[in-house]
Every structure is written in structure tokens, then in C-alpha cells.
Amino acid sequence: MTDQQNEQWLLKARPVGMIGPEHFEHVVTPLPEPDLGAGEVLVKVLMLGFDPAMRGWVEDVPSYLPPVALGEPMRASGIGQVVKSENPNMPEGALVQGLVNWQRYCIAGGDSAMPLQVLPEGTPPGMALSVFGATSLTAYFGLLDVGKPKPGDTVLVSGAAGATGSAVAQIARLKGCKVVGIAGGEEKCQWLREACKVDATIDYKSEDVATRIAELCPEGVNVFFDNVGGSTLEAGLAGMAEGGRIVLCGAISGYNDEKPAPGPHNLMLLVVRRLRMEGFVVIDYLDRAPEAIEALMEWVGDGQFAWREDVQSGFENIPATLQRLFRGENQGKQLLKLADPD
Template sequence: MTVNRQWLLARRPQGMVTEENFEYRESPVPEPGKGQVLVRNLYLSFDPTQRGWMEDRESYMPPVGIGEPMRAGSVAQVVASNHPGYAAGDLVQTLGGWQDYLVVDGSAGGIGLSRLPPGVTPQMALGVLGTTGQTAYFGMLDLGQPESGQTVLVSGAAGATGSVAGQIARIKGCRVIGIAGGPDKCRWLKEEARFDDVIDYKSENVDSRIGELCPDRVDVFFDNVGGDILEAALNHINLRARIVLCGGISGYNATEPQPGPTNLMNLVVMRARMEGFIVIDYVDRFAEGAAALAGWMQSGELVHRDDVQEGFENIPATLNRLFTGQNIGKQMLKIAEPS
């Protein structure tokens, strides 16, 4: 334990991220000061929002600085602690970044530092019971407000967030249609996640298929993609529909500002509501979300998939799997197992 391997942000991306955007460095393992905790990253989370953190623009978090370790959520293990709340060996969740070791303020709390609940594995903590599952839970229930018998449409439906969001709507008694890329993901959504129907946006006309599959129109659209898919969905909204803007991954690598939907007036005509959200605003209610999600997992109503890559050298390339659709479920990378 002498060397801290790190991937630093070296250059801001134009378009898709490449390895040129990062620089590998080895530095000494930091010493924890008063009230601080030294942790070792075990599992890294990969999230589309990291692409936004690489841009030099105002957002819900400051941009990652040039020369800083790339920001990332992680599950880590406490190596040494100068804080009474943590002891060596504890498994924690933190914003660990692309590095082996970091020191964290022991009082950070929330997404800064929190202990893994008993029985929760690192993969669950980053995926279905972590911010990913919480995004699906609060986005679908607080904003989408699905009611039994209604029709719910989800884009990015085979992904970590979309697949959970759609299943929650199904659990609440809705008819759920997913939009995803490719036959394998579509098959999984129907056969395992038990979506009522699926649209393969890579081989089908999304607009006309929504019309065919949603004869009573769409009451809730949970959107992870934006762009043409958002526009197509807006053509089919019902009276008082809720459009939940969770993300817009189709535009994250765009080099020009993306045009908005041309049919926003449908919101007026249909007295509909479109609203964005950021999951960290719900951090005080994460225990509620985790309890509900864990209960549905135990009863077999909620399934999920994790995509765990390995190897410190593969960290930069793993980010792009989200934007090429290579990830099968929640994208993570394992650096080490708990000791």
C-alpha cells in the first residue's frame, strides 16, 4: 500500500470521450488527517452524468478540474480512520473517483460518505439499491405518479435506471412499454423484466410503434434519451400526462446544442406536465427507496442486471460502454474485492 494509481482528467472532450482525455498517474497514498478516513476503492460506478462533469459548464455539481482524478461514485473499504464513526474494514459508499485511495471527511454523510447497510453487496449499493435504483423509484413515483391501469412508456428501458423504472410502474398496476436498442435487450425486457411490450428503436419506427402499442395514449413517459425519442413520445401523450425528464443521453456527446422537440405545444393541448429532477435531492428519503426496492427484489417482482468490468487500466474505456450501448445493465468496474 504505497502507490495510489489514478486516472486524471487531462483534456475536456469534444464529442465522444477517448483515452486522450485522461492521464494515468501514480502518486503516494494520502494520509488521513483529524476527523478523516482513508478508504480504498473496490467498485467504481459508471454513470452517463460523468460525461457532463467533464464539461466546463455550470451544472448541479462543479466540473471536474483539469488535473483532478475523474469523479465517480464508488464502494470502498476503510483502511484507516481518524473518525469515531468508522473503523478499518468498514464498507462505505463515497464519491471515490478513478483512483485506488482517497481521504474523506468522516462527517461527510449522504453521497459523500455512508456505510453500506448490512447484507447489501457493493454491486447492489451502486446499482439497484443505490442512486440508480433511487433515480428510478423517485422519478417514477414522485414525478410520474403512475396509477393502476394507466399506460407508461420508458426510454432507455433496458438500462440500469430505465429497467427498474418500468418494473416499478408494472408493480403499480400499469401497462408498460419500453424503448431499447437491439433484439437481445428487447427480449430481456419482455421475458425477464416483464414489460408488456417493447420497441426496438434501432430497427423500428418509434413514432408509429408508440401509436400502435398505446391505443389509449401515454399517461407517463419516463425519458432517459431525449432528442427524436422524446419528440415521438410527445406525439402520443394523454390528457394530464406526466413526462419525467430523467436524462437525455442521445445528446450528451453532441458538439452543438441540441434542438428541442418541435411539438411542445402538445403539453398545452393535453394539459400535460414535463419535469426534470436530480436524484441527490432525494438523499434524505433514500432509506424509503432502498426498503421498497429491496422488498420487490425479495418477492421476485423486480429483477436487475449488473455489468461488471475489471482492471484499473480499463477504467477510461468502460465509460464509453454507456454511450455505445455495450453495457448490459448497471455499468461498474471492479478494482478489488473487500479484504
């Protein structure tokens, strides 16, 4: 690799089952002298974020974003530095955040539906993608707008030690709720109790989730924020209090299934217990991002909010890093650093 070359991971095949490096092709191409259109910028990618949703982006099915085409560089969230600009709002040298690709350099901006944003002065790239990133916005709007917790409510969170889940758990705690987090393994559960200060945890790898929900939430769960789906959703449903709200944020346990698992067997509880179950997608809330960022900055500034960044490195490790999310290997927001800003 020289400064005149680009390096890319292209989508080679649509995965059936677990996504992995075999579905991507590594190529080195000349860095074209970019012919930038109005509003476009050439960006050097500095840091990549990894999101379970990326598994959905490689499926050839309609979704809230078009599928990544075969032969195209994989799409990802990330931070970059502008190296050439036709956009007065993003001058050369500016650090920018938004959708980039698994490549060293990409052209972005212009008429894109998801434009890049200039990072606020002094924000470290890792924090921009983690505690102030899309997963925290997901937690903020999903919990507060969809879940509508009230002080004193019991809030159950699955995937609770992850980027989204740990933010949900702490926002619920800061709003005066009792919080129970479900996560895989004692290390993650301990971090939730000690750093995130949740009231109780359930280690789904060693405990029966439905039994523990009943023990820990004897009055029932008022808000269940579900990141996992499958048997976890079924167990959470069984523990709901009358009039409770279930926020469907994701269903990571099924993202790599070859055949979709059957839905929960106990959906009639929605009727019997007068429950509301509602999904949402964070991009619908992006115009309200400043509201969430302001609250998060205050909580972080006051030392009331914990988060973890799991920073991998090496361009060659990009596809394998995505797999870490589906194996529960990530400790907090999964990132990969490619370069420092100039």
C-alpha cells in the same frame, strides 16, 4: 503498483464530442502518509459505478455538482473499504459507499457535501451500486413523485433496459400500470419482456418509434419517463394522452453532441394536450432513500424485480468503460471491480 503507491486517472482535457481514454491521464504516485482531518477516512476503492452524468461533470459549466477540475482525479460513485479512519462512524475495515474517484485510494468524508455511508451488513458491493443504488432511487422517486402513475395508466420508458430505465419499468408494472419499454436491440428488448415482464418493447434501432408508440398505446401514454431526449422525446411527446406527465430524467442521446441538438419540434402539444413536463435530480431525494430501499428490498426479496450488473475489471480499462454507456454496450448497471474487500 505496490501497496505504498496510488494509481489515478486524472482529467487531462475537456472533451468536445465523445468522451474517451484520450481525455484522461494515467499516473502512479506515492501513497502519502495521510494526514486525516476530523471525520475523514482513507479508503481503498473496491468497485466503481459509471453514470452518464459523468459526461456532464467534465464540462466547465455550473451544474448540481462542481465540474471536475483539469488535473484532478475523475469523480465517480463507488464502494471502498476504510484502511485508516478519523471517523468513529466509519471504522477501519468498514465497507463504505458514496462519491470516490478514479484512483486506488482516496481520502473522503469530513465536511463533504456528499458524505460516505457505511454499507448495510451483508450487502454485496455490486448490489449496493446497482439494484439498491442511485439509479434505482432515481427510478423510484422520478416515477412515483414526479410521474405520479395511477393503476391502469400506460407508462412509456426510454432507455428501458438500462439501470434506471429497467427499474422504472418494473416499478410501474408493480404499481399496476401497462408498461412499454424502448431499448436498443432485440437482446435488450427480450430481457425486458422476459425478465422485467414489461407488456411490450420497441427496438429503436430497427423500428420507427413514433409509429410503434401509436400502435402499442392506442389510448395514449399517461406517463413518459424519458432517459434519452432528442428524437425519442419528440416521438414520446407525439404519443401522449391528454393530461399526461413527462418525466425528464436524462437525455443521453445528446450528451456527446458537439453542438446541442434543437429541442423537440412539437412542444405545443404540452399546451394542446394539457401535459406536464418536469425534470428532477435524484440527489434532492437522498434524505428519503430509506423509503425506496425498503420497497426495493421487498420486491427483490419476493423475486419480483430483475436487474443486471455489467462488471468490467482492470484499472487500465476505467475510461473505456465509461464509453460503454454511450455506445449502449452495457447490459444493466455499468460497474468495474478493482479489488475484493480484505
